[in-house]
Amino acid sequence: MNIAILGGTFDPIHTGHLAIAQEVIDKMNIDKVLFIPSGNPPHKNDVTSKEDRFNMTKIAIMDNPKFEISDIEVNKQNFSYTIDTIKDLRCKYIDDNIFFIIGADNLKFISSWKDSKNLLKKCSFIVLSRPDVSEENTRKYIRDFKKHGADMKYLKSILLEISSSDIRARVVMGQSIKYIVPENVINYINQYNLYKQYPVLDKDLINSMYYFVKSKIPKKRFIHTQGVVQMAIELAKIHGEDLDKVYIAALFHDVAKKMHFDEYKGKIDWDSFEMDQDHLKHGKLGAYILQKHFCISNEDILNSIRFHTVGRSNMSKLEKIIYLADMVEYGRGDDIEQLREFCRKDLDKAMYIALIISKEYVIGKGQKIHPIVDKLIAEYR
Numbered sequence: 001m002n003i004a005i006l007g008g009t010f011d012p013i014h015t016g017h018l019a020i021a022q023e024v025i026d027k028m029n030i031d032k033v034l035f036i037p038s039g040n041p042p043h044k045n046d047v048t049s050k051e052d053r054f055n056m057t058k059i060a061i062m063d064n065p066k067f068e069i070s071d072i073e074v075n076k077q078n079f080s081y082t083i084d085t086i087k088d089l090r091c092k093y094i095d096d097n098i099f100f101i102i103g104a105d106n107l108k109f110i111s112s113w114k115d116s117k118n119l120l121k122k123c124s125f126i127v128l129s130r131p132d133v134s135e136e137n138t139r140k141y142i143r144d145f146k147k148h149g150a151d152m153k154y155l156k157s158i159l160l161e162i163s164s165s166d167i168r169a170r171v172v173m174g175q176s177i178k179y180i181v182p183e184n185v186i187n188y189i190n191q192y193n194l195y196k197q198y199p200v201l202d203k204d205l206i207n208s209m210y211y212f213v214k215s216k217i218p219k220k221r222f223i224h225t226q227g228v229v230q231m232a233i234e235l236a237k238i239h240g241e242d243l244d245k246v247y248i249a250a251l252f253h254d255v256a257k258k259m260h261f262d263e264y265k266g267k268i269d270w271d272s273f274e275m276d277q278d279h280l281k282h283g284k285l286g287a288y289i290l291q292k293h294f295c296i297s298n299e300d301i302l303n304s305i306r307f308h309t310v311g312r313s314n315m316s317k318l319e320k321i322i323y324l325a326d327m328v329e330y331g332r333g334d335d336i337e338q339l340r341e342f343c344r345k346d347l348d349k350a351m352y353i354a355l356i357i358s359k360e361y362v363i364g365k366g367q368k369i370h371p372i373v374d375k376l377i378a379e380y381r
């Protein structure tokens, strides 16, 4: 069998990759294209997680029986070199011919790759034409490599000038990527908020919200608030929640912590329990402040601020994220790392554990427990 390897970061995979893979099958007598998403390159924090890149590639190719995906590189702890991947594949595909697909623009770098002489012996190469490299130059390179025993074939490819970086930029700017990226990959990008930097909201609005909150609470409380924002964003990305909503809710959750509650009597719908527990009043007052000063009327945002103190029945995903992020932000220390891990894996399970911990905490402090807490523990059990 002839197997062609198409490696890359696939951040994200796009129709250009897919069209090239199909073209290799049609024109180069290839039976199967193996897509190999790379592991995360060292010292680069701006690359999407390897899990997300792998998942997007997997769903992009799933309707083509001649396309396959390999986790050989994403499963490695360290970034892997081409020669190591080819060696591993050689062990797996003993009787098959392996072709490595490479763009003409990369030919000149091969000599600098790790163990390149060995690499040129271990597999064949399919060189794809590139609009920015002349055919004459490419053919000259190929002749030179062949002189040294390499097996290289040239493929004048259809010219699809799509780049992953352009796609990422389009997502950031809110432009469409329809027809450039497969539909199911677009859905994945939207669901997990990939490439969307936060805050996407108007910069002036974000600035005024930020300084407003900063001016209302003591420095230590503001550091905690920043921790909650960071944690809530982390959880939102994992569980697929809107980053703008999460940002605002987390930023404002404790905004009313030091306000004079008496001034707001009659305006806020505190329940009888909250009425005599001052430390619980800042939830509903915080939501009121956000609504009043910034005209935010999104009920999900407001509820997640209102109920971050004790929770309530049937909490939305956003409400759970804010409740939990408040409890497990990194400033709370390492003792709760286990709960933090539950938050990443399963919000409901994390809610159950968080409620039990906070019940014990309240008892330990000699405070009264809000009647909803036991009800919620039963709900999440």
Ligand SMILES: [Fe+2]
Pocket (backbone or CB within 6 Å): 253, 254, 282, 308, 309, 326
């Ligand atoms: Fe709070």
Ligand SMILES: [Fe+2]
Pocket (backbone or CB within 6 Å): 224, 228, 253, 254, 326
């Ligand atoms: Fe808080």
